[in-house]
Amino acid sequence: MSAHGTQGSGMTWVGRAIRRLEDPALITGQGRFTADALAAHWVRFVRSPAAAGKLRSIAAPNGTMVITAADLAGVKKITPMLHKFNYKPVGQSVLADSAVRFIGEPVAAVVAQSEEEAEDIVDEVEVSIDETPSVADARAALENGAPQVHVEAPGNVILEGKVKTPGFDPVWENAHKVVKVEARSRRQNATPMEPRGGHAAYDAATGRVTLTCSTQMPHLTRTAICDVLGIPESDLRVIAPDVGGGFGQKMSLPGEYVVLVWLARKLKSSVAWTEDRRENLIAAFHSRDQYITLEGAFDKNAKLLALRADIVSNIGAYSCFPTTCGVEPLMAMAEMPGPYDVQQYQCLARGVITNTCTMAPYRGVSRPVITFTLERLMDKAARAFTLDPVDIRRRNLIDKFPYKSAMGLEYDEATYKETLEMAVKAIDVSAFRKRQAAARAKGRYLGIGFATFSERTGYGSPAFAARGMEITPGWETVIITVDPSGFVEARIGSSPHGQGLRTTLAQIIADELGITPEMIKVVHGDTDRAPYGWGTFASRSLVISGGATLIAAQKIRTKLIKMASHLLEAATDDIVLTDGMARVAGTDKTIAIAKLAREAYTQTHRFKGDIEPGLTETGHYDPPGTFSNACHVAIVDVDVETGHVKVEKFLVAEDAGRIINPMIAEGQVHGGIAQGIGNALLEEIIYDDSGAILTATLADYLPPTAHEIPPIELHHIETPSANSITKAKGLGEGGTIGAPAAVINAVNDALSPFGVEIDEIPATPQRIRAAIRNAGEAA
C-alpha cells in the first residue's frame, strides 16, 4: 500500500519491510543486558519455603550481611490502588514482614562479593515460620472457612465487578436456546528468555542511584521506587537496557528492585541481582489462572442475544503495581462479548486472593482466556443448532461501525466478517473436510478450529480511567531533535524490548522529513534521556508513541518548511521535503535539510525572529483506542492413543490497520501464536495441596520449542483506523489471543467422533486421554 501520499522523499518508508535497525547489535552479540554489568556486591533473595504463616525469625550466619524487613524501617509497602469495584487495598512489604503468603515470597536479601557466595549464604540462612493453612485454588478460596490470605479482604475477594444491562432479563427469559461452557484456564508464566534482574549503582558525587533493570516501564519504576523509599525522583535514574522479552511480566514492580536501590544508597556502592529461572518460575508474576462459566442465549436463528458470565480470577497473594490485580478480572468483564453483536450482558467478575505467586498482565491479559471461552461457546452453539462453526460466526459477527458494545466500548471500523471469509477461503475448508473423513476411516483424527476475535489496542487514559486506576496510563510523549549535524534523534517514553520501534518510528519520521531511516536514532529506556512515558505494553506503542512521533515530526516538518521559505524566498505551500532537501516545487531552488538544521542553531538571525532557536519539537498523543481483529485457523492431528496434539498448520487473516513494517508485524504475530500454542497445549504452573510449586524448571514447565510450532500463513487486510493518526492499530497481543481458542476448537473437532469436549487449557495429553477414556474410548 502507499502511505502518506506525496509527503516525504517520494519513496515512502511506511509500509515497507525494511530490516530492523536494532538487529545488527543484537545478532552480533553487542547487545547490552542488565546482567552484563559488574557490581561490587551481589544479592540473592531468601524466599519463603512456606505458603502461609507467621514469620518468627530469620537467623543469618555470623559475618554475613542479610537484610530483612526490620532493616527496611521507613520503606513503605507497595500498595496498588483502584477506586472502584469494591477493591480492598492490600500492601506488600518489599521483604516479607511478619507474615508470608506464598512460596517464593522474598523474606531476606543476602549481600556478598559474588553470586556464588551469596547463594551459599542463602543456603545457611534459617527462616523460622509458624505455618498456617494455605489455599492455592481460587474456588477453594471462595469456600466458607477457607484460610484468609489478608485480613483486609474477608472471604478472599479483593475486588468484584458486576454489570447487567437493563434489558437483560426479558431477553434471557425469552431466548430460544441457552448454551453453556465451563472453561478453565490453568496458570501460566510469561517466561521471557531473560529473567528479571537489576543493577543499582550509587554515585558519590551527586548522591544519585542509577538502577539498570529489565523492565518495560522505566519511568513508572522510578516513580514507584521513589514513592516507597520517600526520595525525590531526581535522585534516581532508571535505565532499561536491552531487555530480553517482557510480555507484561516486566511491567509490574518487583520489590526486589526497591531493595537494590535501598542497598546501593546504604552501601554507597553498586549491587546487582540476576533472577534465575527457578525464581522466575516460582516468584516472578504469573497469569491466566481463571474459571469462567459463560452462557449464551440465542434466538431460533442462532443469533446471539445475551451473554451471562461468571469470572473467577485467581490473582495470587498480592496486587501487582501499577495495573493492580483488577487487570485480569476487569478486562475479562469489559471485553467478554468480543467480536459478536450482542447487546444484553450480565457479568460477575471476582478477583480472588490465594497463597500463590502474584498475578500480572501477560500478553493478551484476559483475552486469550475469554476468547477461548467465547469461541468454545460458539462452537457448542453451532453443534446445538447443527450449524457449521463458520456459519454461526457469520450470523453473529459485528459488521456495522462504529459499534457500541453492551459494555459501552466503541468499536471502530474493522473487518470481522471479511477476515473470517478470507481465512475460510485460504484454508479451503471443504478440501480439509474430505481429508478429515479419509483420515478418520484410517483411525487418524484431524480437526480444524476457528477463532475470531477483537483486540482492543492503543488505548489512552480514558480507557484505563474506566477501571478506576490510581495510576492511569495512556498517553505518550515523543521529543524529536534535528541536531546541528542534520541527524535526527527521537526520544520516546515508550520502552520497546523486541517490538522494533526503533525501526518503525524511524520509518514514520523519515516520511515526514524526507530523509532515510538510517539518519534517525530512537532513544528510549533511560529516564535521564527520554521524556516521561508509560513504557511498552498492551499493544500500544506503535499506536500511541507512533502517533506522538508523527505529531512531533509534523511540527519539525512545518518548521523546516518555514525556514526553507525564508531562505529560498518562496511560499511555504511551494516547499517540499524530499531526498534530504527542501525544494521549491517546479524549480531547481533547493537547500539541504542538514543545512537548515545547522542554521536553526547557528544562523537564527536570518529568520528575523520568525522561528524559535534550535530544532526540537514535542508530540503528545492520548488516543481513544482502536480495535484490531483477526480470524485464526488451526489444523491439528490428535493422537488418540497418547493424547498428543500436533498442530499441523496455522493460518491467520488479520487487520491491524495500516501496517508500518510488514516484516515486524508478521514477526509479532508469529511470536504471539507460538506463545498461544504453548498456552493451549503445554504450559502450566502447578501447585500441590501444600502450596508448593511443582513446575519450577523448564523440564517441568513446557514452553513450545521450534519443533512444536507449525508453518504459519498470514493474510492481511488494512483498514485504516480513524482512531489512530498513523492509521495503525496495535497487534502485539493478537497471536496469543486467538491461538488457544483456534487450537482447542480444532482438538474438539478432531475428537468429535468420541463425544468428548475439552474446555480446559492447556489441553495436555493426560487430559485428552482421560476425556477419551471417560467417554468409553469408542469413536
Next chain:
Amino acid sequence: MKPAPFIRHAPKTLDEALKILAKVAPQDGRVLAGGQSLVPIMAFRLAKPAHLVDINDVAGLDKISNDGKVLAIGACVRHAAFHKPVTENPLGTLLSTVARHIAHYPIRMRGTFCGSLAHADPASEWCLVAAALDATLIAKSTRGERAIAAKHFFTGIMSTALAEDELLVEARLPLLANDARFGFNEFSRRAGDFAMAASLVTYRLQGGKIADARVGLGGAEPSPRRIPEAEAALNGQAPGDKLFRTAAAAAAAAIDPLEDHQTTAEYRRDLVRAVVRRALEGSTS
C-alpha cells in the same frame, strides 16, 4: 542456580582416576563425564558433591570397539558418536535410531553413553537399550574389576549397583543376529523431552514366526527392563497388528507404573500400550 563449592580433580590416567575416586568417594565425590545431568542437578543444589572426578582427560576412555560378538563402549563415548551406525551389525542402526531421540543436539555432543547408565534416569534411552539387550557393565575401582549384568545394574530411580568408589569404565552390548529386526518408539510432551514411556523391541523371524523376542520398556517404571509377558506373547507367533496389540496390552498390564502429579497409572499404561505396539509396528518395515 550456582553450584555449591566443590573441588574438581582432572586425572589423566585411569589408575589415577580410580585412586582419586577411592579417596574422595567417602567425602561425597562424584564422577563427572559429560555433565549433562549432574551439572544441572548441582546448579539446582539438589546435589552438592564436594569433589568431582572429571574423567574427560583420561586417556583411552573414548573408544568404541567391536570384537565380532560384543560392542564395547568406553566411559567417555558421547551420544553423538552413535548418530551414524558404528557397526554394520543391525545394532549400529539400532543405536543410531535411538540416539536421535536423546534430548537435543548440543546435549548429545557432550553427554556420554556410560554417564547415562550410571545416572540411571528411568527415562534414559541408553538405559533402556542396556536393559533390553542385556548389556554387561564393567565397573572398576582400586579394589578390582567386575562385570554387572544390566538386569542387576539398575536398582531404582537414579540408583545403580555401582559402589561409590566404582567407575563404570565400559558398557558391553551383544551384537544382534544379522537377521534381527528391531523397533523403537518413545513418547514425550515435546521433541527432546524426557520420555514418558519408551520401548525397544528386537526379534528374529524363523519360518515366519517370531523368535528370541525382546521387549524392553523404559520411562514407565523406576528402572527399564524386559517385559517377559510381552515377549511370551510374541514368541512363536506370526507378526501382525493383532499380535502386536496383544503384546502391547500384556506389557501395559504387567508394569508397576510410575505416577506423578500429572501422570496417573492409567495414563502411563496407555502410553506403554502405544509405545510397545508402535515399536513392534516399526520393526516390520
